[in-house]
Amino acid sequence: MRPGLESFVRGSTAAVALLIASTPVLPAVAALQLAQIQEGGTIRAVRIEGTERIEPETVRSYLQVQPGDAFNNAKLDQSLKTLFGTGLFADVSLARDGDTLVVRVVENPIINRVAYEGNSHFDDDKLNDEVQLKSRSVYTRTRVQADVKRLLDLYRRSGRFAATVEPKVIQLPQNRVDLVFEINEGKTTSIRSINFVGNKVFDNDDLTGVISTKESRWYRFLSSDDTYDPDRLSYDRELLRKFYLARGYADFRVVSAVAELTPSRDGFIITFTVDEGERYKFGHIAMNIGLKDLTRDDLEPLLTTHDGDWYNVDEVDNSVNKLTAAVGDRGYAFIDIRPLINRHKDEHTLDLTYDIAEGPRVYVERVDVQGNVTTLDKVIRREMVLAEGDAFNTSKVKRSEQNLKNLGFFKTAEVTNVQGSAPDRTVLNVKVEEQSTGEISVGAGYSSAYGLLGNFGIRQRNFLGRGQDVSIQGTLAQYEQNASISFTEPYFLDRPIAAGFDIFDTEQNTQTIATYDLAEYGLTLRMGFDLYQDLHNTVLYSVRNERITNVLSTASVFILEEEGNRTASVIGDTILYDKRDNRINPTDGYYASLDLSYSGLGGSVRYYKPVLSGGYYYSIAPKWVLGITAQGGETFGVGQDVSIEDRTFIGGDNLRGFAPGGIGPRDISTRDSLGGNVFYVGSATLQIPLGLPEELGIGGRVFTDFGSLFGIDLPGNNVINGQKINRADLVDSHTLRVASGVGVSWKSPMGPIKIDFGIPLIKNHYDEREVVHVSFGTKF
Numbered sequence: 024m025r026p027g028l029e030s031f032v033r034g035s036t037a038a039v040a041l042l043i044a045s046t047p048v049l050p051a052v053a054a055l056q057l058a059q060i061q062e063g064g065t066i067r068a069v070r071i072e073g074t075e076r077i078e079p080e081t082v083r084s085y086l087q088v089q090p091g092d093a094f095n096n097a098k099l100d101q102s103l104k105t106l107f108g109t110g111l112f113a114d115v116s117l118a119r120d121g122d123t124l125v126v127r128v129v130e131n132p133i134i135n136r137v138a139y140e141g142n143s144h145f146d147d148d149k150l151n152d153e154v155q156l157k158s159r160s161v162y163t164r165t166r167v168q169a170d171v172k173r174l175l176d177l178y179r180r181s182g183r184f185a186a187t188v189e190p191k192v193i194q195l196p197q198n199r200v201d202l203v204f205e206i207n208e209g210k211t212t213s214i215r216s217i218n219f220v221g222n223k224v225f226d227n228d229d230l231t232g233v234i235s236t237k238e239s240r241w242y243r244f245l246s247s248d249d250t251y252d253p254d255r256l257s258y259d260r261e262l263l264r265k266f267y268l269a270r271g272y273a274d275f276r277v278v279s280a281v282a283e284l285t286p287s288r289d290g291f292i293i294t295f296t297v298d299e300g301e302r303y304k305f306g307h308i309a310m311n312i313g314l315k316d317l318t319r320d321d322l323e324p325l326l327t328t329h330d331g332d333w334y335n336v337d338e339v340d341n342s343v344n345k346l347t348a349a350v351g352d353r354g355y356a357f358i359d360i361r362p363l364i365n366r367h368k369d370e371h372t373l374d375l376t377y378d379i380a381e382g383p384r385v386y387v388e389r390v391d392v393q394g395n396v397t398t399l400d401k402v403i404r405r406e407m408v409l410a411e412g413d414a415f416n417t418s419k420v421k422r423s424e425q426n427l428k429n430l431g432f433f434k435t436a437e438v439t440n441v442q443g444s445a446p447d448r449t450v451l452n453v454k455v456e457e458q459s460t461g462e463i464s465v466g467a468g469y470s471s472a473y474g475l476l477g478n479f480g481i482r483q484r485n486f487l488g489r490g491q492d493v494s495i496q497g498t499l500a501q502y503e504q505n506a507s508i509s510f511t512e513p514y515f516l517d518r519p520i521a522a523g524f525d526i527f528d529t530e531q532n533t534q535t536i537a538t539y540d541l542a543e544y545g546l547t548l549r550m551g552f553d554l555y556q557d558l559h560n561t562v563l564y565s566v567r568n569e570r571i572t573n574v575l576s577t578a579s580v581f582i583l584e585e586e587g588n589r590t591a592s593v594i595g596d597t598i599l600y601d602k603r604d605n606r607i608n609p610t611d612g613y614y615a616s617l618d619l620s621y622s623g624l625g626g627s628v629r630y631y632k633p634v635l636s637g638g639y640y641y642s643i644a645p646k647w648v649l650g651i652t653a654q655g656g657e658t659f660g661v662g663q664d665v666s667i668e669d670r671t672f673i674g675g676d677n678l679r680g681f682a683p684g685g686i687g688p689r690d691i692s693t694r695d696s697l698g699g700n701v702f703y704v705g706s707a708t709l710q711i712p713l714g715l716p717e718e719l720g721i722g723g724r725v726f727t728d729f730g731s732l733f734g735i736d737l738p739g740n741n742v743i744n745g746q747k748i749n750r751a752d753l754v755d756s757h758t759l760r761v762a763s764g765v766g767v768s769w770k771s772p773m774g775p776i777k778i779d780f781g782i783p784l785i786k787n788h789y790d791e792r793e794v795v796h797v798s799f800g801t802k803f
Contacts, residue, residue, distance in 0.1 A: 062094050067122035075130055075198055077111060082126060085109060094119065110163050132162045135199045141206040144181065150204070153177050162192070162200055174204060182250025185209030185288045213239035214249050215290035221278065221297045233266045234259035236293060240716070251291040256280050259295075267299065268336035273366070273373060274300025303334040306365075306372035313381040314350065314358075325349055326377075334373050346377060351417025355384060385415045387451055388443035394455040395488075398432055402490040403453060405514055406430065407438075415440070415449050427455065432485045434458040460485040475501045490514065492523070505529040521551040527567075533684075538578035538695055539586070541668060543569040554598075561597045566590070566626070569668050579690035581697050581735070581753070585667050592626035595619065603640060610648045613639040618656075622669070629661035630669050646722075648710040655703035657734075664736035670698030673732040675796060677704050680728060680762025680781025685791035687732030688755040696791075697735055699755075704730030713767075720770030727763045728781070754789050761785040 068090055071079035083089075085105045087098040099117055106115045106128070114129035136158055139150050154170040156162070171188045178186035186209045193201040217238055219227050231238075236259050239249040248255075260277045267275035278296040285292065308328055310319050325345040327338045339362050350358050358380060365374040389411050392403050404410075406426040408419040420438050427436035433455040440449045462482040482494035492511040498504065511523035528544040545567025554560050570588040596619045603612035616636040623629035634656030641649050654677075658665050674685030684696035708726040715721050733755050764781035777798040783790070 062096055064094055064122060066090050066092050066094060066124050069124045069126065070120070071126050071128070073128040073130070076133070077128075077130060082106070082128060086126070088124065094124070099124075110161060110166075113163075130198060132194075132198045132200045134158055134160050134162050134202050135195055136201050138201065138203050139206060140203055142208060144183065144208050145177065150174065150177075154204075156202060162202065167202070171204070174206070178208065180252065180254075182211045182213070182252065183209050184212040184251060184284065184291075210289050212251050212284070212288070213290050214251060215239065215285060215292055217293045217295075219295050219297060222299060224272075224299055224302075230263065230266075230295070234262050234295075237716070239290070251282055251293075253282070256282060256293070263295065263297065265336065268334075271302040271304065271333040271335065272300050273303045273334050273336075273364075274298070276300075301368070301371050303366070303371050303373050305330055305332050305334055306367060306370070306374040309374075309376045311363075311376055311378045313379055314355070315381075316353070317350065317379075322346055322349060322379075328375060339375070342377065346379065348417050348421070350379065351415070351420075353384075355415075383447055385443075385447045385449045387411055387413050387415055388445075388448040390451045390453060392453045392455075394457070396457055397488040398455070398457060398485060398490070399488045402430075402432075402485075402488065403427065403455065405517075405519070407451070407453070409451065420451070423453075427453070430485075430490070432457060432460055432490070502532040503530065515550070519552060522549070524548050538575040538693065539571050539582050540573040541569070541571055543567050543668075545591075557601055559599045559601065561595075561599070563593075563595045564624075565593045565595070567593075569628075571668070577693060579693045579695040579697065579752075581690055582667060582695055589628055589666075589668075590626040591622050591628040591669075592624045593620055593622040594624055595621070603638075609638075609640040609650070610642045611640055613637070623661055628666070628669065629663055630658055630665055631661055632656060632658040632669070646710070646712040650708045650710070651706070652708075653703070653705035657701045659700075660736055665700050667698055670700060670735065671702045671732060672696065672698050673702055673704060673730055674791065675793065676798070678728050678730050678760065678762065679726065679766075679779045679796055680764060680783045680792065680794070681760065681786070682791040682793035685793065686730070686760050686787070688735045688753060689789055690752050691754050691789055692749075692752040697753075699732035700734040700736070702730065702732045704728070722768050724766045724768070725764075726766060726779070726781075727761065729759060729761045731757060731759050733757050754787070756787055758787055759785055760787070760790065 066088060069083060069086065069088075071082045074082060085102065087102040087105065088095065092098070103115055103117055106112060106126075111131060112128045113131045114127075116127045118125040118127065134156055137151070137154065137156055139147055142150060151157075153173050155173075156166050156170050160166075167190045171190060174188045175186060178184075178188075187207045189205045191203045191205055193203065195201060214236060215238070217227075217231055217234070217236065219230050222230060235248060236252075236255050237248040257280075260280055263277055264275060276298050278298055279294075281294045281296075283292045283294070284290075305328055308326065308330055310322060312319060312322070326342045327345070328335070328342050332338075343360050343362060346360050347358065350360075359378075360380075361378045363376040363378050365376075367374070387409050390404060390407060390409070392400050395403060407423045408426070409416060409423060413419075420440065424436060424438040427433060427438070435454075435456045437454045439452050439454075441452060442448075443450045460483060462480070462484070477500070478496065478498040480494060480496040482492070482496075484492050486493045490513050492509070492513070494509045495507075496509070497506040505527065506529075507525055507527040509523065509525045511521055513521045515522035525547040526545075527547070530540065530542040532540050545565060547563055547565040549561060549563040551559060551561040568588060568590050571582075571585050574582060574586045597616060599614065599616045601612075601614040603609040603614055614637065618634040618636070620632045620634075621630075634654065636652070636654040638650060638652035640651075643649055656671070658669055658671070671687075672684040673687055674681040675683035678686065684698070687699040687702075688697040689695065690697060706726060706728045708724050711723045711725065713721055713723045735753075735755065737750075737753075760783065762781045762783045764779055766777065766779035768778075769776045779796045780794060781796065782794065783792055786792070
């Protein structure tokens, strides 16, 4: 027993606590007691007996009779039931002593303390949040039984169906009790096997991949999908239904989903019985439009369902959403679009009619925000595309909801509309559930570019509930050390302008690619805003001090001249047009970006650098995503040569198969990489599934990378720092480089791990190769 519980039983001679028998008196018993009261006569007085904590007047207030009333068994019976209904008493009896009504009560005890024994999966605080009985509340067996059920439900939701909870009551003086829940958590009740009965078109493996419940396997130790959850089983029924309906099986139904507990009570056997039915195609697709200013020609291009295609409920839903958005853009809030189906079983076809009912034009009356505790109301309201007085627009409601989700401040965000104070008014209800936005990260890892590394960071993405992003980051790596402080205000001057600053200090050891070290510190001011939907513009100003140090005496003459300090004052502008479905792991869409940088507003460095980037992503099959990206640019010196700090280095992450700085101009006498002024790189990568369980987070890819890097500024007299250079030592070629290979990514518990195996197919003899490129990071 825990030390905290020893005080409960210290001094007690009994080894087992007593369970109070506080079951309320049954109505039948009460009726017998009331039958002994002789009716007739007047109640002259009411005497209350047995009260300790409760005032007698409180008992009198629940009686249906008072002095001066007649002895009436019906009212006395009602009084008895009312007293029991308060939950304050373990026993109540009514008796007559002459003209006096005697009310005898036994008060329910008061709980002194609630404790738990045997719990390890959930701590006491979690269990306290689940039960309703608290210290100083009234004890009743009914409430205890209800709390036992709540605790069992909690354990069952976590997959522990073998858990047992036994309440024990320890009697204390002054009619007080200590309530102890003795818990045997048992083992996690896993899924031993999943079976399907009645499936002919799709085999068990296909259907197992559809549902969210999984069979127990060793590699699912970080997942709860292999524990039995009745709610998840109901969700699986819906997943199976949608899977079949999306493939033309309009008559599909799940006959039953049964979970059988094994005799040892440590596992479940799940059996789905299905009826697949026949497969249907779309017959004739029509629209019944009840809106005067809309025609079929206006809406038909939005349909994704076509005559003769296999029936697909997802495409029907997609068409309804597009039609709803199009009609909503015209101010109709409460339109009713119903897909009406006429089934032809003999022909295995379904005629589909989109019935669009007329609705009134409505306007937003007000916006109500609920659920935010930390986040200020204005942070939520400024993400709403609709405001009070605007014409209602369905697509803008969905965009507002997506804006709230994109913030990352909320676990859930939902925007719904309800009828307002008038038929042409609607109220938008914004309901959010906040989640933690603070992060403390400690990392360790290895990268081919930076070697062994460790990092530390503190970040708050919703500082003081204002939506501001504040972070302090630091990295200590084998070849690089950096520290930075960043601040971003997403709505500068209450306008949709993201403004912020970065203070940074970085030191790089580039001895592996060139015999010098680079250090810089400075400040960057930035401002970003949307020019149009999906079109974003970012401007920045950066001032930094750069210094090249630790230049070896054996270094290239092209590097020796660069040693020393300099100051760069840079203004930049980036225009991004982004139509990707996800910026981190895109599966569809494209983007294009133009990045312009100019250094020369003060300082000692002057150059101009435009860079153009783009990419296209296409899902050729489920989980097979083809991505094609390209980038190119050039650095132009303005009145001076472009120094090595401002040139581009290619290889490693941006050209697999070649080492970091592995291609481009090079001093072959020292093997130093010099960087280049002109570059272009591209990649074609096909993401492929490896047939492994999805929860392992392991994916594969096949890639082909290509690119080139060339051009450095040289003095016309071939003299650097009074030393004549030998141009024969400089190799600089426009030659295209190409490499192909395969890669594996693992979303490990320790962080993302990427390994690429690349083989150069077209290269120059002086290029540096890197067959294996590793990138590994962790945050915990």
